[in-house]
Amino acid sequence: MSGHAPWIPIGSSGRSTPGTVVTAGPILTATERDRVTTGLAHASTLPPRAYTDPEVWAHEATAIFRHDWMCVARVDQVPRPGDYVAVDLLDQPVIVIRGDDGSIRALSNVCLHRAMPLVSGAGSTRWIVCPYHRWSYARDGALHTAPLMDEAADFDIEQCRLPQLAVEEWQGFVFVSMGAQAAPLAPRLEPLAERLAPYGLANLVIADTIEFDSPWNWKLLVENFMEAYHHIGPHRDTFQVSNPATDSFVVDNEGGPWSLLYMPGATGPDEPHDGSLSDLPPLSGVDPDRRADLLAVCVYPTLLFAVTGTLATWYEVVVHSHDRLTLRIHLLLEPEVAADPGVAAALPTIREGLSWIHGEDIPVNEGPWRGLHAPLAAQGRLSPYEAAIWQFNQYWVARVDR
Numbered sequence: 110m111s112g113h114a115p116w117i118p119i120g121s122s123g124r125s126t127p128g129t130v131v132t133a134g135p136i137l138t139a140t141e142r143d144r145v146t147t148g149l150a151h152a153s154t155l156p157p158r159a160y161t162d163p164e165v166w167a168h169e170a171t172a173i174f175r176h177d178w179m180c181v182a183r184v185d186q187v188p189r190p191g192d193y194v195a196v197d198l199l200d201q202p203v204i205v206i207r208g209d210d211g212s213i214r215a216l217s218n219v220c221l222h223r224a225m226p227l228v229s230g231a232g233s234t235r236w237i238v239c240p241y242h243r244w245s246y247a248r249d250g251a252l253h254t255a256p257l258m259d260e261a262a263d264f265d266i267e268q269c270r271l272p273q274l275a276v277e278e279w280q281g282f283v284f285v286s287m288g289a290q291a292a293p294l295a296p297r298l299e300p301l302a303e304r305l306a307p308y309g310l311a312n313l314v315i316a317d318t319i320e321f322d323s324p325w326n327w328k329l330l331v332e333n334f335m336e337a338y339h340h341i342g343p344h345r346d347t348f349q350v351s352n353p354a355t356d357s358f359v360v361d362n363e364g365g366p367w368s369l370l371y372m373p374g375a376t377g378p379d380e381p382h383d384g385s386l387s388d389l390p391p392l393s394g395v396d397p398d399r400r401a402d403l404l405a406v407c408v409y410p411t412l413l414f415a416v417t418g419t420l421a422t423w424y425e426v427v428v429h430s431h432d433r434l435t436l437r438i439h440l441l442l443e444p445e446v447a448a449d450p451g452v453a454a455a456l457p458t459i460r461e462g463l464s465w466i467h468g469e470d471i472p473v474n475e476g477p478w479r480g481l482h483a484p485l486a487a488q489g490r491l492s493p494y495e496a497a498i499w500q501f502n503q504y505w506v507a508r509v510d511r
């Protein structure tokens with residue numbers, strides 16, 4: 110961990126648009142809150158306006174997105190010094206870049222001169238150069254050159270440095286935080302890391318990516334990802350066959366910022382759990398008897414990934430506003446598997462399988478998004494199979510409704 114972001118105001122008052130800061134305060138009625146925070150057996154969902162109201166989103170932006178650890182990249186996206194990927198954390202452009210010292214930093218991707226965003230996309234560079242007036246920065250964010258600034262009085266290049274966000278790596282994922290005092294994440298994820306150890310997530314690399322524009326609230330995607338109850342609905346011909354809803358269970362997270370949904374495989378160890386993905390060799394650390402199991406993980410708020418005996422998928426959630434996100438589904442494989450020409454040739458088929466599954470989920474994101482805007486929509490009762498949604502809601506209430 111390094112750096113902090115003292116320029117980010119937390120807790121001051123203002124109009125509730127995503128770009129401004131609002132006072133945190135109760136946003137649920139006492140009754141609504143009780144329905145969410147009671148035990149799972151009696152619990153209900155968040156109220157509809159928790160999804161649809163821009164004022165609630167302003168609270169989320171402040172209390173969650175500008176405070177908590179947000180996963181923005183994979184370590185394997187920046188393997189060598191100078192490798193970078195530009196990401197947006199809401200309205201803050203960020204460069205995730207590996208420095209000459211080998212460590213990964215997250216720098217404000219905004220020029221100190223006239224606020225021009227510096228780089229976009231991904232690449233590798235010796236210097237971070239602003240395209241506007243050619244100010245250049247070292248890989249650690251220190252200003253290196255500022256052309257034609259010799260006559261600017263009291264301008265000291267040595268004192269100029271791109272603001273830095275805190276960075277933490279966990280299981281190959283890169284988290285950043287704009288909060289000045291975000292507590293280290295890894296100690297709070299230890300029970301989860303133990304359960305994930307056989308999958309060797311830190312070693313996996315991105316082998317393929319599919320992108321979806323998703324015009325609905327981010328929590329709908331998170332909730333859909335974290336319950337297998339709906340396997341009996343949109344996935345009745347796919348996951349319900351391979352990983353039935355009634356076999357699924359959610360691990361007790363003991364109040365930690367994570368959920369783990371286990372979906373045991375219905376088929377024997379020699380049977381593929383999904384025809385489109387069955388040609389891949391097994392992950393080396395996974396018990397062959399457990400190859401068909403599917404595990405879905407959420408590290409709150411938005412890191413979503415799933416693992417099976419052969420692969421992992423990272424659902425990269427880039428939240429833009431209360432009503433829109435970009436979803437990138439990344440296929441993660443062991444490096445030697447990803448480099449195998451046979452696997453490369455199979456990627457279109459694998460991509461088709463991943464797209465098919467998400468295609469089954471799109472209508473059950475779009476539908477509730479429309480339904481939550483209905484005047485007669487209200488909090489709905491949760492199923493015991495939706496324990497991970499209950500867990501997430503406790504986190505959400507603790508963060509946002511205070």
Ligand SMILES: [Fe+2]
Nearest residue numbers: 333339344470
């Ligand atoms: Fe689904």
